[in-house]
Amino acid sequence: MSDINQHSSPESAVEIRVADINTDKTRKADDSDTLYRVCFTLSQNPTQAWRGIFASQWGALRGTQTQPWPEAVIDGRFLFVDCSLRDVQGMYLPVLKKAVAATNEGYKGYAQEQATEQGRREDVWKIERKAVDDMVKSLDFE
Numbered sequence: 001m002s003d004i005n006q007h008s009s010p011e012s013a014v015e016i017r018v019a020d021i022n023t024d025k026t027r028k029a030d031d032s033d034t035l036y037r038v039c040f041t042l043s044q045n046p047t048q049a050w051r052g053i054f055a056s057q058w059g060a061l062r063g064t065q066t067q068p069w070p071e072a073v074i075d076g077r078f079l080f081v082d083c084s085l086r087d088v089q090g091m092y093l094p095v096l097k098k099a100v101a102a103t104n105e106g107y108k109g110y111a112q113e114q115a116t117e118q119g120r121r122e123d124v125w126k127i128e129r130k131a132v133d134d135m136v137k138s139l140d141f142e
Contacts, residue, residue, distance in 0.1 A: 015104040016050065017043045018097055021088075022078060029082045038088055040079040040096060049110055054103040061099055072096070 018040050025039035046054070051074050062069035073080045083092050 014044060016046055016100060018079070018093070018100055019043045025078060032082075034084050035082050036085055038081050038083055038085070038092070040081065040093075042074075042077045042079055042100075045077045046074065047107075050103060050107045053106040053110065054099065057099045057102045057106065061095055072099075 020041050022039040022041050027037050029035040029037045054072070054074065058072045070082045079096070081092055081096070
């Protein structure tokens with residue numbers, strides 16, 4: 001089943017953004033003296049498709065780094081990254097914003113593809129219905 005609402009268009013999709021950091025959910029990472037599980041709040045709960053695109057974007061960014069790059073885990077409207085607090089502003093927040101922006105663009109393409117496919121299915125259904133209606137009109141039940 002599609003993540004796209006049948007009454008929405010790709011152009012009307014609200015873009016997700018990094019809204020803030022949830023200080024209540026940000027905690028020291030397990031078994032580390034320097035890393036924190038930083039909890040970023042997203043502007044809305046992303047769809048499963050958006051999450052998949054984000055995972056690809058984040059993974060691509062991970063592959064370009066010379067140092068170990070943490071996983072980014074989405075749980076509802078929260079996105080968790082294990083990193084040092086001093087690296088949030090200069091390193092992780094800018095890259096996270098870049099990944100979210102790229103994901104939004106990728107999701108627009110996905111939404112457009114889904115809308116096109118939905119339109120195609122509706123066209124096929126209309127043709128089938130017309131064929132049935134024409135057949136019924138040609139019958140004489142008297």
